[in-house]
Amino acid sequence: MFTFIVRRLIQIPVVMFVLSLMIVGLLQLLTPTQRAAGYIRSEQQAAQLDRIIKERGFDQPFPVQYGHWLSSTLHGDLGFSKTSSQPVLDTIRTRLPNTVELALYTLIPIVLLGVWLGTLSALNKDKFLDQLLRVFTIVGYSLPSFVLGILLLKFFYGSLGWLPGPGQVEVLNQFAILDPSFHRYTGMLSIDAMLNGRWNVAWDVIRHLVMPVLTLLVISSATMIKVMRAQMLEALSSDYVRTARSKGLSDRMVNSKHARRNALLPIVTLTGFQIISLLGGAIFTETIFAYPGVGQWVGAAAQNLDVPAVLGFALLSAIIVVVVSTLTDLFYGVVDPRVRFD
Template identity: 35%
Template sequence: MGLFGYVSRRLVYGLLLLVGVLVLNFFLIHAAPGDPAQAIAGEMAGANPKVLAEIRTSYGLDKPILTQLGIYLANVAKGDLGISYYFNQPVITLIAARLGPTILLVFSSQVVALAVGVAMGVLAARRPDGLLSAIVAVVSTIGYAAPVFWSGIMLIILFASVWPIFPVDGMTGARFEGGYLAHIRDILYHLVLPASTLAIIFLAQYSRLSRASMIEVLGADYVRTARAKGLSERAVMFKHGLRNALLPIVTVVGIQFGNLISGALLVESVFNWPGMGRLAFESVLRRDYPTLLGILFFAALMVVVANILTDISYRFVDPRIRIGRH
């Protein structure tokens, strides 16, 4: 089975997983206490039993739960995620407006965590018993143990109160004026603290993992042979060492993507970042079931796609792996 067949098979598995996620989330959300009709009616003084009954009929909430599930799955298959109870807009429209900021936050923090974490791990692996290795171990342990919302609050205190360098609210300035490039700079300026907050915990994991993996690889026979041939330390570390140490790191990147998404939801709430996390928070408070289900669906979709891309990347990181045999 070639790459195309493997990807096709993984897509089928991913589709089945998404259906399972939809069904599970549907039952969990509808099992939560509270009446969505009350949330739709809001604080209207005229929200009497007759009005509530009309709302339930209008939104199909009076139908049996299995019937509601069947209707919902059929609509999702057609690309219809329903209408938001609170915003009274198509859920797909709401998510499309918030998806870009979330993807920007997630991928920028992932790039920072990978680049800095792997660099720290490689430097620490050169002298496992040295001072730098000990510093990396301590820093990574603190970063891994600190809750993401606590790290965000500490960065806000440090860089908004003690040293007011970066903005801590929103994605752009409230009174921003300028051209396209200035707009991009403003977004990146606002991105620094949220992306750093989310990157800290994953940077800690990647640095520890890359350090351990590099120490193991540098003790292998082929590395000793490379050094015996007179290759430079740079060539030994990066061409023979890092390339072979990347496989477990790539594996963890794929596994941790779900945690990255959930961490992004918390970071967006701390920094008022206009992504899906902020929308999810508002939907929970307002019992906006269709919007919340749509957000969970897109989060699961991002995780499935990330895991498929991770599996495919094995073939390029380590040519000895043949995807078709798995």
């Protein structure tokens, strides 16, 4: 396993190098003035546009431009995002914990419900429960997230008033967050509020998270249920399950220890994709609910042609993909002891 981890760690800089070449290469489609706009932070700098173009090498050949870009990136300068009115790296530092918080509250129910309901659906094949769950998966699989999000807002916020509207926290509680005595330990607001003993703020944040989490849960769990059902049905019809039944093992033992355990391997892969998707920013969901994560930011940046923001998000996504893919492969060995990394 150590050799496998080392190989994957060596791959990370190679992948990032190739990706950075592609990113900087795409910049060649823009004019030097368009590229320099990402580093303009004031009217004074706008008046010195030519100087910025020369300093950044936007009028130089591609190798020179790549050298300037790589040097700036290694020094933490990914440009200035006009969408957030602050440097790209600072924006990612501020917004990524919010996206991680949303992903954390969403991923655990997705996996638990997906495995549980998928197993129930397979064990009750063609019965009423199976038919009901299949309808749910079809609806969830085909329903766009922005449509479901709007419906939830209309019902729970507009009509019933049970849940708060878009945002992360009510206005009154924003003053408590800005108080110097409120310490940001993790960057995730609900957890930090609990650690600070501000339970009213934590409850407010959790109530704001209900509808975004529910939106992502319905959409993503449908895929998880569908895959788990298919894998469970395949496992139940396999020879080793029939052999286990012939030995007199109980149905509960056969289903949990033999069939479901072997059906979980594709779920590990799917969970990795879910993590990548959630950490990459659920753009539509965060935008609809005005949730201050990286998804909302990059969605607005794309509309504003905020090139540095989009490129910074591309690098962030690449890092997430490489890291999560490595962890997913390692987790294979936990689920299936037959997997070896030698």
